[in-house]
Amino acid sequence: MKKVDMISKTNLPSKRNRKGIVLAMVLGFLALMVMSVLPLASMIQQDARLIVHVREKEQARFMAEAGVNHALAKIRNDGFASRADFVGALDIGSYQVVFSQVGARHLIISTGTVGGVSETVSAEIADNTPTALNYFSGAGNDIQINALVADANIAGDIHANNNVYLKASPWFSLLTVTGEVSATGIVKEGTKYDQGANDMWDNKVFINGANDDTAIVYEGANRITFPSFDYLKASYRQTAIDSGDYYSSNQTFNSASLAPAGGIVYVEGNAVFVGACTLNGGIIADDILIAGSLTQFKAGDKNVILAAGGDIKIRGRFSVDEALVYASQDIKSIQAFSEINIDGTMLAGRDISMWNVLTLIQYNYVKMAPVDLMGPDGESSFSLKSWNN
Numbered sequence: 001m002k003k004v005d006m007i008s009k010t011n012l013p014s015k016r017n018r019k020g021i022v023l024a025m026v027l028g029f030l031a032l033m034v035m036s037v038l039p040l041a042s043m044i045q046q047d048a049r050l051i052v053h054v055r056e057k058e059q060a061r062f063m064a065e066a067g068v069n070h071a072l073a074k075i076r077n078d079g080f081a082s083r084a085d086f087v088g089a090l091d092i093g094s095y096q097v098v099f100s101q102v103g104a105r106h107l108i109i110s111t112g113t114v115g116g117v118s119e120t121v122s123a124e125i126a127d128n129t130p131t132a133l134n135y136f137s138g139a140g141n142d143i144q145i146n147a148l149v150a151d152a153n154i155a156g157d158i159h160a161n162n163n164v165y166l167k168a169s170p171w172f173s174l175l176t177v178t179g180e181v182s183a184t185g186i187v188k189e190g191t192k193y194d195q196g197a198n199d200m201w202d203n204k205v206f207i208n209g210a211n212d213d214t215a216i217v218y219e220g221a222n223r224i225t226f227p228s229f230d231y232l233k234a235s236y237r238q239t240a241i242d243s244g245d246y247y248s249s250n251q252t253f254n255s256a257s258l259a260p261a262g263g264i265v266y267v268e269g270n271a272v273f274v275g276a277c278t279l280n281g282g283i284i285a286d287d288i289l290i291a292g293s294l295t296q297f298k299a300g301d302k303n304v305i306l307a308a309g310g311d312i313k314i315r316g317r318f319s320v321d322e323a324l325v326y327a328s329q330d331i332k333s334i335q336a337f338s339e340i341n342i343d344g345t346m347l348a349g350r351d352i353s354m355w356n357v358l359t360l361i362q363y364n365y366v367k368m369a370p371v372d373l374m375g376p377d378g379e380s381s382f383s384l385k386s387w388n389n
Contacts, residue, residue: 056117059092061389063112064121067095071108072123072384078301079369080129080382106382124385129369130227133324135159136179136365138224138347143183145354147175147204147361152354155179156365160352161223167191168204177207179365182218189213226347229326232372233308236284240266251285253277255292263300270310279305282323282370286310293317301371303344312348320344324368333361344368 070088083099083106093114100107108123132138136156143160145152147168154177158164163185168175181187188194190202194213207215240246243262251267255275258265263281265271271285274292280299287310296305298321305312305320307327315335320342325331328349333340341362346352354361 053117056115057119059114060112060117060119061121063090063093063095063114064110064119065112065389066090067097067110067112068108068121068123068387070095071097071099071110072125072382075125075382077371079371079373080127081133081367081369122388124388126383126385128382130225131222132159132224132226132347133345133368135224135347136345136363137352138226138345139352140226140349141351143352145175145352145361147173148355149173150360152176152361153178154361154363156363157182159183159221159224160185163188164217166205166207167201170200170203173204175205177205179208180218181207181215182221184221184223186219187217189215189217226349227326227373229306229308229328229373232304232370233284233306235372236264236282236302236304237266239302240264240284258283259299263302264304282306284308288312288327290314290316290318293319295319296321296323298322303368304370314338314340318342322366322368324370324373 067088074082085098087094087096089095093112095110095112098109100109106125106127108125109120110122111118111120135158136154137143137158139160139162141160141162142165143158144165145154145167146165149169149172151173152168152175157179158177159182161184164181164183164187166175166177166181166187166189186193189205189207190199190213192199195202202212205211207217210216237246239262240260243260245258245260245262245265247265247267247269250269252272252274255277256273257278259280265279265281265283267283267285269285270287270289271283272289272291273294276292277294279294279296282302282304284304284306286308288305288307290313293316296303296319303323305323305325307329309328311330311332312325312327314333315338317339318341319339323344325342325344325346326348330351330353331346331348333354339360340354343364344366345368346363
């Protein structure tokens, strides 16, 4: 008889026990899955944060570059002297621009910020501003200031590419300069060169509080460079045409109040002022004669009084609120009882001659950078030397 081994029912797991085993296996599998997914989720979260950080870092760099470009545009429009720290913003973030000078190097440092991430971009620029604009008064040849029964006060540096002559009458006169006096040639105070107290025409010439040839002056100094006005004249001429302030021939302004809409009056010829005239902004003419009085007020960004082809001659009262006063040839005070008050810069391609009898002169230097002013060779007021990300 065959024997058949049969498993006893008592040795088989019960139905309930089988369910428990399956549940334990499922729970174990789920636990393994959770243990695997949690690190993966953390890695995904870290990668997402990294992606956001990289994106914000890139955007912050773009913001910093936008700050440098904004700075360059401001210098191009307002001149090199207009540099001043500023902040700006776009939709995604902001930038802070700082101007710095290290020795002879001029730096623009821009920091862009997006979502708490910051990046910095810098650029180095070169100053092409004509050096004459660093002086109150500059002449391509001589500067002669003679106070004869007059009071002349100059606050600012003066330079002549040839010689400077300063003289004051010993009677009821005073000539005071607060600033550096320099010449490529010589600086002569009084009627005799370097004679000290022996020259009574030097007794009333004071340079930074010192007279009788005891003041420090600079002789044999480098020549200064003058701006180029060709592009400025062309752009200002068109502005005057567009605003209706253009004159195609010689013009006499008689007690006129000039308020050009574009900020500039342009005369294709000579301009003569008689009576009491006022000017808001600037004027360009071939030759300018002030036979009565001219009072200029700063307005807009074209504050120039420019004799493009000749002289500026003063036979009356000339008051300048703020402007670049420039004559391609000479600036002359040619009549007694004149009054000249200039805040800004006064330059002449040849001579500045102030023969002052019973005259009051007050000069105050303000650095000027009219829009569209070019360097001595027609270059922009600055050039970009390097860009550093």
